[in-house]
Amino acid sequence: MKILANRLFQLNATAKSASGNVLYAFHTVSLFLKTLAVRFFQLNIAKKMLFGYFFCALLTILIALFILSRLERLNEINNSIIKRDIPLVELTDKMIDTVLAQELYANSSIILKSPDILPLFWTRSEEFQHLRRQMEALPQQKDLPINQLTALHIEYNNCFLQGFRYLKNPTSPTAKKYDQQIKEKQEAIIQLLKKISSEARQQQNEKNRLILRITHNAIRDTAGLCIGGILLGILLALTITRNISGAIHKLKLSVNEISEGRFEDLPPIRNWDEIGDLSRAFQVMVKKLKRLEEMYLDASPLTHLPGGIAVENITKKRLTDDTPFAFCLLDLAHFKSFNDRYGYARGNEVIMATARTITAVIGKHGNQQDFIGHIGGDDFVIITLPEAYEKICTAIIDAFDKMILDFYDPEDRKRGYILGETRQGKKISFPIMTVSIAVVTNQQRKLKSHIQVGEIAAELKTYAKSFSKSTYVIDRRRNSDKE
Numbered sequence: 432m433k434i435l436a437n438r439l440f441q442l443n444a445t446a447k448s449a450s451g452n453v454l455y456a457f458h459t460v461s462l463f464l465k466t467l468a469v470r471f472f473q474l475n476i477a478k479k480m481l482f483g484y485f486f487c488a489l490l491t492i493l494i495a496l497f498i499l500s501r502l503e504r505l506n507e508i509n510n511s512i513i514k515r516d517i518p519l520v521e522l523t524d525k526m527i528d529t530v531l532a533q534e535l536y537a538n539s540s541i542i543l544k545s546p547d548i549l550p551l552f553w554t555r556s557e558e559f560q561h562l563r564r565q566m567e568a569l570p571q572q573k574d575l576p577i578n579q580l581t582a583l584h585i586e587y588n589n590c591f592l593q594g595f596r597y598l599k600n601p602t603s604p605t606a607k608k609y610d611q612q613i614k615e616k617q618e619a620i621i622q623l624l625k626k627i628s629s630e631a632r633q634q635q636n637e638k639n640r641l642i643l644r645i646t647h648n649a650i651r652d653t654a655g656l657c658i659g660g661i662l663l664g665i666l667l668a669l670t671i672t673r674n675i676s677g678a679i680h681k682l683k684l685s686v687n688e689i690s691e692g693r694f695e696d697l698p699p700i701r702n703w704d705e706i707g708d709l710s711r712a713f714q715v716m717v718k719k720l721k722r723l724e725e726m727y728l729d730a731s732p733l734t735h736l737p738g739g740i741a742v743e744n745i746t747k748k749r750l751t752d753d754t755p756f757a758f759c760l761l762d763l764a765h766f767k768s769f770n771d772r773y774g775y776a777r778g779n780e781v782i783m784a785t786a787r788t789i790t791a792v793i794g795k796h797g798n799q800q801d802f803i804g805h806i807g808g809d810d811f812v813i814i815t816l817p818e819a820y821e822k823i824c825t826a827i828i829d830a831f832d833k834m835i836l837d838f839y840d841p842e843d844r845k846r847g848y849i850l851g852e853t854r855q856g857k858k859i860s861f862p863i864m865t866v867s868i869a870v871v872t873n874q875q876r877k878l879k880s881h882i883q884v885g886e887i888a889a890e891l892k893t894y895a896k897s898f899s900k901s902t903y904v905i906d907r908r909r910n911s912d913k914e
Contacts, residue, residue: 476705479671486667490660501649508638515570516635522566523628529559530620537591556588580623587616678706689717733779734786736805742812745802746881757820758871760888763809764896768861772849781838788834792826817872824868824903831866832901867895868903875909
């Protein structure tokens with residue numbers, strides 16, 4: 432029982448191993464086909480079309496090779512019949528006639544007692560040997576009993592030579608003995624030749640049946656290959672057409688959606704060909720169109736920068752996506768006193784010059800994902816990456832401090848401040864305008880909403896404006912700190 436249990440365990444392990452090998456092979460083939468399909472759909476349109484033509488050409492070549500192989504096989508069989516079987520039958524018939532002619536000449540020479548007829552016996556013997564050499568020259572002659580046939584004919588001739596002088600007296604016992612031996616050898620030769628002829632005819636019939644079978648199978652297989660090739664060609668054509676036309680249809684739907692002002696939930700296109708490239712470029716364009724639309728609806732009429740709604744939406748998106756960002760709120764200190772001294776027209780010029788300065792700095796030190804907004808008056812917003820805000824803030828401060836002096840009159844610029852009056856008529860001085868920047872990031876703390884970001888920035892801006900020079904301050908508090 433223990434031996435039987437061990438044997439059953441071994442058989443079970445072998446079955447599991449075989450099953451595992453089959454599953455592994457199936458998984459490998461499945462993975463290969465998936466990889467092949469992915470690579471195929473990553474081709475561009477021209478390569479997909481070339482692949483389709485190549486597949487059809489390859490299929491045609493395979494069918495042609497199959498047909499040619501069958502024709503070659505039929506040609507080999509026909510050659511075997513023509514060059515071996517038919518000549519072999521003809522040779523055996525001639526050899527039988529030759530042996531019978533030898534007997535006829537021998538008997539005629541004995542009966543007529545004419546030595547002139549005897550040479551004809553040997554002429555027929557040489558003719559038999561000539562036919563035998565022709566048999567040896569046939570293809571596939573190794574399976575023929577040619578040596579046995581040669582030996583029998585030599586024995587036949589020897590019997591005739593040895594018994595020729597006795598055969599002149601047919602009634603003698605010796606003559607009867609040799610006559611019996613000659614007949615036996617002759618019969619053996621004839622039976623052997625008939626056997627060779629019968630086998631040759633049998634092989635010829637078998638080959639003819641084989642030709643019919645090969646022809647039937649070739650017709651059936653060729654028809655099957657042609658039908659299968661047509662179906663595969665249609666399937667491949669449908670796959671390529673559906674891949675291309677489906678992507679074009681989705682692109683058309685996307686255009687219709689955008690034309691009606693809907694930029695969300697556009698049909699995805701996963702092609703990797705030219706249409707896929709066009710779709711991806713289209714998606715980038717859609718994002719820019721959406722951004723431009725938001726900017727247009729909420730843009731500042733003075734600087735044409737996005738306004739407060741756009742700032743709010745961008746901040747919400749960065750918080751929702753949990754994208755690291757730095758929210759920079761810029762304010763111009765002493766801007767009101769500048770407006771009171773020089774008027775709103777020059778104040779507007781300062782606002783526009785500040786917008787140009789910020790845009791130039793972002794173009795040099797920022798990236799394409801950076802956002803610039805103008806939320807009104809002298810307040811600007813920059814949303815950038817945490818690793819970029821220090822360089823951006825420093826560059827804005829340097830550029831602003833150089834630029835702002837050009838908007839003051841020479842005497843105020845030289846003096847370093849402007850003079851003004853309070854409502855009570857008291858003289859008071861106001862410093863040259865500076866820029867204060869409050870920076871809020873989500874690197875060290877989890878920010879909950881855009882409102883929280885705005886409150887923190889407003890608090891930091893008040894602190895930054897307490898300095899007498901342009902500066903930027905950063906919120907370095909963490910989640911564990913009190914806010």
